[in-house]
Structures are given as structure tokens and as C-alpha cells.
Amino acid sequence: MTKEERVELAELLFPNIKHDREYYEAKYPERDLPEGAMVTRYGPSPTGSVHLGNLLSAFADMVYARQSNGSFFLRIEDTDQKRMVEGGIENITTVLKDFDILPNEGYSFGGEYGPYIQSERTEIYQTYIKDLVIQGYAYPCFMKEEEIEAIRQEQELNKTKIGIYGVYAIDRDLSLEEVREKINNKEEYVIRLKSPGDANHEIEVIDCIKGKMKFPEHNVDTVLLKKDGTPTYHFAHAIDDHLMHTTHVIRGDEWVSSLPLHVQLFQLLGFKPVRYAHIAPITIKDQETGNIRKISKRKDPWFGVKYYEENGIPIEALHLYLATITNTNFEEWYLNNPEKSISEFEFSFDKQAVGGTSFDEAKLVNLCKTYFSRKSGKEVYEETHFWATKHDTEYAKLLEENKEDMIKFFSIEKDGPRPRKDISKYSEVREEFSYAIDSLFEKEHYAKNESEKEYDTDLVLDYVNNYLDLNVDNETWFNTIKEFAVSNGYAASPKDYKNEPEKYKGHVGDICEAIRVMITGRLKSPDLFSIMKILGKDRILKRIEFYKNK
Numbered sequence: 001m002t003k004e005e006r007v008e009l010a011e012l013l014f015p016n017i018k019h020d021r022e023y024y025e026a027k028y029p030e031r032d033l034p035e036g037a038m039v040t041r042y043g044p045s046p047t048g049s050v051h052l053g054n055l056l057s058a059f060a061d062m063v064y065a066r067q068s069n070g071s072f073f074l075r076i077e078d079t080d081q082k083r084m085v086e087g088g089i090e091n092i093t094t095v096l097k098d099f100d101i102l103p104n105e106g107y108s109f110g111g112e113y114g115p116y117i118q119s120e121r122t123e124i125y126q127t128y129i130k131d132l133v134i135q136g137y138a139y140p141c142f143m144k145e146e147e148i149e150a151i152r153q154e155q156e157l158n159k160t161k162i163g164i165y166g167v168y169a170i171d172r173d174l175s176l177e178e179v180r181e182k183i184n185n186k187e188e189y190v191i192r193l194k195s196p197g198d199a200n201h202e203i204e205v206i207d208c209i210k211g212k213m214k215f216p217e218h219n220v221d222t223v224l225l226k227k228d229g230t231p232t233y234h235f236a237h238a239i240d241d242h243l244m245h246t247t248h249v250i251r252g253d254e255w256v257s258s259l260p261l262h263v264q265l266f267q268l269l270g271f272k273p274v275r276y277a278h279i280a281p282i283t284i285k286d287q288e289t290g291n292i293r294k295i296s297k298r299k300d301p302w303f304g305v306k307y308y309e310e311n312g313i314p315i316e317a318l319h320l321y322l323a324t325i326t327n328t329n330f331e332e333w334y335l336n337n338p339e340k341s342i343s344e345f346e347f348s349f350d351k352q353a354v355g356g357t358s359f360d361e362a363k364l365v366n367l368c369k370t371y372f373s374r375k376s377g378k379e380v381y382e383e384t385h386f387w388a389t390k391h392d393t394e395y396a397k398l399l400e401e402n403k404e405d406m407i408k409f410f411s412i413e414k415d416g417p418r419p420r421k422d423i424s425k426y427s428e429v430r431e432e433f434s435y436a437i438d439s440l441f442e443k444e445h446y447a448k449n450e451s452e453k454e455y456d457t458d459l460v461l462d463y464v465n466n467y468l469d470l471n472v473d474n475e476t477w478f479n480t481i482k483e484f485a486v487s488n489g490y491a492a493s494p495k496d497y498k499n500e501p502e503k504y505k506g507h508v509g510d511i512c513e514a515i516r517v518m519i520t521g522r523l524k525s526p527d528l529f530s531i532m533k534i535l536g537k538d539r540i541l542k543r544i545e546f547y548k549n550k
């Protein structure tokens with residue numbers, strides 16, 4: 001076809017498209033950003049629930065844009081309407097908000113480069129494809145499903161590349177008259193790329209994470225516009241990344257195989273190329289086989305982001321974990337800079353693991369414990385309460401009723417150089433501090449009394465009634481209980497007892513253990529005297545009675 005014929009063809013295919021490319025180029029001008037600013041996007045398809053891998057790439061989008069004073073936007077990629085799930089879009093925005101991975105622009109966040117949802121951009125895509133038709137890089141293809149299927153089967157049999165290209169691309173060179181006739185006959189068509197590629201040539205792409213990669217040139221006439229006039233993902237994302245001025249496409253490496261097509265599309269459309277950063281999937285050591293495999297929806301509770309929300313993993317701790325996956329040197333930096341926040345760390349693609357990172361629950365738990373240990377009692381109270389209002393309303397209410405006490409309990413052993421590391425999730429607080437609330441202590445915790453031993457309640461009652469003074473400091477208290485121990489035939493220290501066991505009934509630690517078990521129901525607890533101070537004598541006595549009567 002001559003250029004004039006192609007202009008006619010384009011008009012025939014897209015009579016309603018009145019704007020030209022220049023209109024949109026002018027409408028979405030270059031961003032006014034400092035040198036080196038990265039513009040990143042999270043482009044989820046609302047086809048399922050959000051998983052850890054999605055969160056990781058959105059997190060990377062956020063940190064790279066933020067540290068370079070660029071922009072991070074959310075674009076909903078809903079080209080595949082058939083696979084959309086109900087509430088899928090809303091779920092995406094809710095997750096980003098809940099996990100504090102906030103785009104500064106995009107769908108439901110506003111911005112100058114929208115609409116940020118592909119289903120509302122059809123006219124834009126058609127404008128650009130109309131232009132490709134005029135350039136001779138796209139054409140209508142009227143092939144029927146059965147024809148395509150027959151070709152696929154033949155290709156499979158001959159073990160040749162699957163797709164419509166070369167001799168298989170029967171409609172590539174239809175004349176204008178032939179097209180007109182088919183359209184008049186109401187034959188359905190898609191618009192295909194007229195790929196100029198040659199699979200014998202190689203292209204090279206330098207990925208920010210994976211480095212130099214080589215591929216055969218793309219040579220398939222891929223569908224760009226579907227029968228209903230909506231684009232395929234491949235075409236839509238190229239137009240969007242261009243008009244939204246994305247500089248870095250950070251995404252899962254399942255897209256690596258599409259790179260030759262994407263690079264070709266950018267070239268044919270005359271767009272400035274984007275940089276790619278393909279993230280390898282998160283892996284995990286299989287419990288049964290011991291092999292490293294991709295983290296799985298079916299087998300691993302950590303796969304979906306729901307897990308983190310429901311179990312009450314603090315968002316900041318999850319961010320720390322995502323940061324350790326994103327850059328291999330983050331963990332060490334964080335250990336050496338406990339006072340600093342993630343935003344002070346400089347992320348770089350060359351510190352990103354090429355082969356992916358293994359999910360490490362112990363590491364996540366440890367980060368969470370460190371997180372909690374650095375929070376004040378009041379902060380632990382507030383955050384746990386906030387989580388409980390969503391996930392355990394009964395406990396939320398109990399927390400409110402016991403607020404003052406709870407803050408005191410959460411504050412025990414916070415001040416020293418090595419603050420207590422007990423909890424790793426909000427969901428653990430109820431059990432971990434069950435002795436702090438009378439009703440829980442009696443109902444839930446005491447049933448879990450960890451000790452098999454029978455303790456001497458008379459001895460403990462005597463101590464509490466006649467010797468315990470809650471208004472002294474820790475050292476004085478310990479001295480008095482030692483005296484009490486000695487006057488009752490117990491050694492003042494475990495060492496004394498060990499040296500001459502026949503001389504004693506036990507040592508001071510045994511008395512403390514008895515008190516601890518009676519008032520907390522457990523063998524280990526935070527500082528005993530601090531707990532006693534918060535409980536007060538009456539409640540201590542009540543608990544000893546409770547123990548006695550069991």
C-alpha cells in the first residue's frame with residue numbers, strides 16, 4: 001500500500017478518532033523534575049489478590065522514586081476484562097494504603113497524567129494505533145479463531161515458533177479494497193503489529209538488575225488491538241509509559257520474555273526507551289523437599305498480603321523486611337544505624353539480588369521483635385489497640401478498660417541498653433500479656449500454666465502478707481526477698497545452693513519462681529517486681545488464692 005492508501009485505511013478503521021498523536025504529546029508534556037529523578041509505576045491488573053511479590057515491586061517503585069525526588073504512580077491495568085475479579089481494584093488501593101506504600105500520583109490518588117486506568121484510555125490507544133497503521137507498522141487481521149488454531153497446531157507439530165508471522169500472517173498484505181470489502185461484509189478483525197523484526201538478528205537490553213541480556217529480535221505480528229477496539233496489555237503499557245513519562249519499569253521477571261516486543265514497540269512508536277528493572281520472584285525453602293522453589297499461594301501462608309494484616313505484622317517492620325529483600329546491603333546498614341529510618345538508606349539496583357531472595361520467616365520475626373523492642377509502652381498500646389479494633393474487638397475493649405495498666409506492662413524492661421524482645425506481632429500481645437488483665441489471666445492464661453511443680457502457697461502468702469513492700473526500688477526488694485529466703489531455709493543464691501544442696505530447701509530463685517507462676521501463670525515473664533508493682537497487693541493475693549483453689 002502507498003502512504004495515501006494507508007491514510008485511507010487508517011480513516012476507514014478509525015473514523016471516530018479525531019485527535020492526532022501531537023494532541024496527546026502536548027497534553028502530557030515532559031515532567032518538570034530534577035536531573036536523575038526516577039518516575040516509576042505500579043501497574044497491577046485487578047485479576048486476583050495482592051501478594052508479597054506485588055508488594056515488593058510497589059515498595060521498590062516507591063523507594064526509588066522517593067530517593068530521587070521523582071514520582072511513583074499507580075496505574076490500573078485492566079485490559080483483560082474477562083479476568084477481572086470483583087472488588088479487585090478497590091483491594092489494590094486499600095492494600096497500598098494499609099501497607100503505607102503510597103503512590104504520590106495515580107488511580108484514586110490524582111495527578112496530571114491520567115486517566116490512570118487503562119479502560120478509560122481507549123481513545124488514546126486508538127489514536128496511536130491509527131498512526132501506526134499510517135506508518136505501515138500495523139494492519140487489520142481478519143483471521144478466524146479456527147484458522148489461528150489450525151496454524152498453532154501445525155506449528156506445534158513442526159516445532160516451529162508459535163504465532164502469526166511470516167507466511168502465517170495471511171492478512172499482512174491485503175489491499176485497501178480487500179479490507180474495505182471485508183469491513184463492508186461486517187467481518188471482525190483485530191489490529192496486529194506488522195513486525196519488521198528478523199529472528200536471526202539479536203537485540204541487547206541492559207536491565208538495571210539483571211545486566212546485559214540478549215534476545216532474538218521480535219518477529220511476530222502480535223495483536224495490539226482486540227476485536228472490541230480495546231488494546232492488549234503490551235500495546236497499552238507502551239503508550240502509557242510514554243505519555244506518563246515513566247523512566248524505570250520495575251516489575252516481576254515473568255515479563256522478561258516480552259522485552260523484545262516491548263523494545264520493538266517503543267522503537268516503532270518513536271518513543272524514548274525506558275529503563276527496565278526485572279525482579280526475580282521471591283523463593284522459599286520447601287518444608288518437605290528442602291528444595292528452593294517460588295513462594296506459593298497454595299503452600300505458603302506468607303504469600304498473600306492478607307497474612308501480614310491479619311497476624312498483625314507491624315507495617316514498618318514489613319517495610320524493613322521488604323528493604324532487606326530489595327537491597328542485599330540494607331540489613332547491615334540497619335543494624336549499624338538503628339536510629340535511622342528507611343528513607344535515609346540509598347537503594348541501588350546493583351545491590352539487588354539477581355537470582356531473587358529467599359523468604360526467611362526467622363528474619364522477619366527478628367525484625368519485628370526489634371521493632372517492638374524500640375517502641376515505648378504507650379506506642380505498643382496504641383498500635384496493638386488499633387490492630388485489635390479490626391481483628392479482635394473483644395481484646396480491643398479489654399485494652400481500653402485496662403489502658404493505664406497495659407501501658408505500664410508494655411513499658412517493663414524498655415529502658416535498658418538491651419530492651420526486652422518478646423513480641424513480634426500484634427496478634428501475640430493478647431497471649432504474651434495475658435497475665436496483665438485479670439479476666440484473661442483467669443480464663444485463658446492460667447489454663448496454660450507451664451509448670452508441673454506444686455508450689456508452697458503458705459510460704460508465698462506469708463511473704464506477700466508480711467514482707468512484701470511495693471514502694472521500694474528493685475534492689476531493695478531483691479535484698480528483702482533474699483533475707484526472707486534465708487530465714488526460711490532457702491539459699492540466698494543459686495550458687496550457694498549448688499555448693500551445699502543438702503543444707504537448703506532450695507534457693508531464692510525458687511521462691512521467685514513460685515510467685516511468678518502464681519501471679520502470671522508462667523515460668524518466664526518480664527521483671528517480676530515490676531509486674532507485682534503494677535498488680536498491687538490485693539490482686540497478687542487474689543491470684544495466690546486462685547492458684548491455691550485450683
Ligand code: GLU
Nearest residue numbers: 043044045077237250251
Ligand atoms: N499488569 C501487569 C501485571 O499485573 C504489569 C506488567 C508491568 O508492570 O509492566 O503483571
